[in-house]
Amino acid sequence: MNIVKKQVFTIGCICLLMTKIAYAQDINFVEKSFHTAAPLYDNLLLKTKGNFKDYPHSLYENGEIKYLQIDEWTGGFWPGILWYMYDFTKNEKWKKAALEWTHSLESNQYNTNHHDIGFMMYCSYGNAIKFVNNPKYEQILLQSAKSLVKRYSPTVGSIQSWNKRMSKGDINTWEFPVIMDNMMNLELLFYATKVSGDSSFKQVAIKHAEQTMKNHLRKDYSSYHVVNYDPKTGKVLHQQTLQGFSDESTWARGQAWGIYGFTTVYRETKDKRFLKTAMKMADFFISHPRLPSDKVPLWDFNVGQVGYRPDWQYDPAKDKETPRDASAAAIASSAMLELSTLVPAKQKSKYFDAAVSMLKTLSTSKYLNIDHENPYFLLKHSTGNLPSGREIDVPLIYADYYFLEALLRYKNIAEEK
C-alpha cells in the first residue's frame, strides 16, 4: 500500500470508528426504552394472564386498566407490542405471549363492522408472519383483506370507515364517513395482493389513497379528519372532524396517520404523488409554529386559536396546559424514519433528524414511564378523544406500539450506516 492509500485507509477507519462510537452513544436511548418496557409488560402480561377477551387499551383516572373488546380497533396493538419485545430481546417468553395474543384475534378476520381490521390484524398477524412460517396466517390476513374491501364503494372510490352516524354536535348525518386514519389499513391490502396474486386489493388501496389525497388534504397539506361522501354519487358532502378541535383545524394524530399511510402507499407503489404527499404532510407537522420545542404535539395544532370554531363545549380554563399527544409523536416518528429511507438523499436528514429528536424526547422521564407512575404502560401523556372528554393525558396502547416500532426502525437504520 502506498502512503496516500494508507492515509485514505486510516482516515476511513477513523470515520467508521467515530460513526460506530456516535451510534453506540445514541443507541442507548433505544436500549433504555426497551429496558424500561420489559417490567411494565411483565406486569401487564400477569394482569391479563389467561384472559384473551380483554385487550389492554389505556388507564382510567383511578389507575385501573381500561380494556377494549375484540371487535374494537386497538386489539392488535398488544400482540404487536409483544412481537416488538421479542424482536428486540429474542427472549422466547415474549414470543410465546405474542403468539397467544395474536391467535386470540383469529375470529376478527370476518369483522366487517368498521375499517379498523387493518390495525387489528396487520399489527398482530402482520408482525407474526415476520417470525413464524405458518401458512394459516397468510389465509387469515387474506380473509381480513376480503372483509375490509367489503366496505369499499367504487362509486365513492373509498373504503367506508364507520357506519352511518351523526357528526360531532349532531349537526349533520354522515352517510359514508371516511377518516384519515383509514390510510393505515391499506398495508393489509397490498399484502393481500402479494400473497394471492389478485391485484384488486391493491387497486382498492390505490384508489382509496387517491381519494384521500384529493379530499382530506388542504392546500397546505394539513388534513381534515372526516370526509363524508354521498354514497349514491360519490360527491363530497362534508369535511369535518370527530376527534379534532374543529372542522378546519388539524388533529395531530390524524396528520400523523396521514404521514404514515402515504409513506406506506409510496413504498408499495413507487408512485411519486404519494411520496410528495407524505413529505408535505410531514413538513406541515415538523415545521408547524405551534409544535412545542420538545416536538411532542398539542393534541390538535389549532386548539383554542381564533378562527377555529369547535362543535363541542370547549373550556380553555379546564387545562392548565394544553394536553399533548405522545401517540401522534410516536406514529409520526415511526413514519418519518421510513420516509427518510425513501426520499432523495438531500432530504433524508430532515425527516430522520426530526424523528430521532421526537424519539429522544419520548425516551426522557417526562414521557417514558421510567419511575413506574403506572405499572403497565410505557409512554405517558397521550390524548385519545378530548372533545368527547375521553382519554386525556393518559397512556395509550398504540402510543407504546408505534414508539417501539420507531425504536426498532431507528436501530435498523443506524446499524446499516
Ligand code: GLY
Ligand atoms: N383511529 C382512532 C384514533 O386514532 O383515535
